[in-house]
Amino acid sequence: MNKIINGDSIVKSFGEGVEQRNVLDGVSVEINEGEFVSIMGSSGSGKSTLMFALSGMDRIDSGTVVFDNKDLSAIGEKQLSDIRRTEMGFIFQQPTMLKNLNILDNIILPSIKDNRKNTETIAQKAKSLMKRVGISELEKRDITQVSGGQLQRAGICRALMNNPKIIFGDEPTGALNSKSAQEIMDILSEINTEGTAVMIVTHDAKVAARTERILFMRDGKIVSEMKLPKFNGLDIEDRVEKVTSKMLEIGI
Numbered sequence: 001m002n003k004i005i006n007g008d009s010i011v012k013s014f015g016e017g018v019e020q021r022n023v024l025d026g027v028s029v030e031i032n033e034g035e036f037v038s039i040m041g042s043s044g045s046g047k048s049t050l051m052f053a054l055s056g057m058d059r060i061d062s063g064t065v066v067f068d069n070k071d072l073s074a075i076g077e078k079q080l081s082d083i084r085r086t087e088m089g090f091i092f093q094q095p096t097m098l099k100n101l102n103i104l105d106n107i108i109l110p111s112i113k114d115n116r117k118n119t120e121t122i123a124q125k126a127k128s129l130m131k132r133v134g135i136s137e138l139e140k141r142d143i144t145q146v147s148g149g150q151l152q153r154a155g156i157c158r159a160l161m162n163n164p165k166i167i168f169g170d171e172p173t174g175a176l177n178s179k180s181a182q183e184i185m186d187i188l189s190e191i192n193t194e195g196t197a198v199m200i201v202t203h204d205a206k207v208a209a210r211t212e213r214i215l216f217m218r219d220g221k222i223v224s225e226m227k228l229p230k231f232n233g234l235d236i237e238d239r240v241e242k243v244t245s246k247m248l249e250i251g252i
């Protein structure tokens with residue numbers, strides 16, 4: 001299996017002098033092409049910091065992060081931001097969108113800025129993604145006129161505009177009710193089934209149970225991991241039970 005990400009002995013610290021501490025304490029992790037991975041762990045264990053390190057959003061102090069054969073720890077800011085924009089997609093708990101633009105314009109804005117393709121081609125792509133995630137009718141709505149779940153669907157469309165090799169999600173279901181959360185997971189599963197790797201941070205065992213590998217973090221280290229078969233929509237209770245038992249066992 002080809003690796004899309006290979007993180008080796010990653011150290012990341014915050015603070016200075018006696019205040020300095022390793023938030024990532026020598027973490028090594030590999031992500032396969034097309035894999036669906038989640039990161040769990042208690043608050044402050046380093047989940048978001050790990051995701052930021054693996055996606056090149058944050059520089060690391062030592063170790064290496066290789067993404068698709070490119071050593072992110074050794075390249076300049078410009079190349080790094082090009083890789084993030086063209087080969088990765090990002091979704092967050094609260095999609096950051098502009099209030100004076102409608103949903104469609106918010107989805108296409110980064111692509112128009114970054115791309116020399118014509119606006120009509122970009123808009124067509126956005127519209128087909130909106131149709132796919134069930135928000136076609138919301139094109140002209142302001143971002144304040146849609147639900148949290150609908151806004152997150154728009155965030156997913158924006159993340160998919162450049163056909164990324166991997167989608168990173170920092171608690172993408174964290175602000176949603178359980179039904180909307182499962183719907184967002186349905187969309188992410190579908191995208192993953194088509195070959196895009198997905199890596200999400202979550203506190204929710206029901207969300208993590210839909211992924212195929214769960215990394216459990218404590219104090220800046222991956223202390224355990226669990227593999228599950230790709231989710232086929234059938235045995236969610238069993239999977240949630242396995243995840244919650246593991247969380248109890250390792251005390252997170």
Ligand SMILES: Nc1ncnc2c1ncn2[C@@H]1O[C@H](COP(=O)(O)OP(=O)(O)OP(=O)(O)O)[C@@H](O)[C@H]1O
Pocket residue numbers: 014015023041042043044045046047048049050
């Ligand atoms: N920019 C920063 N400056 C200083 N400390 C930071 C910074 N970013 C994160 N930290 C600290 O690093 C630790 C890990 O933070 P991180 O956000 O990775 O945790 P997390 O596991 O994602 O937590 P949560 O579940 O609460 O989001 C925390 O103690 C946090 O306070």
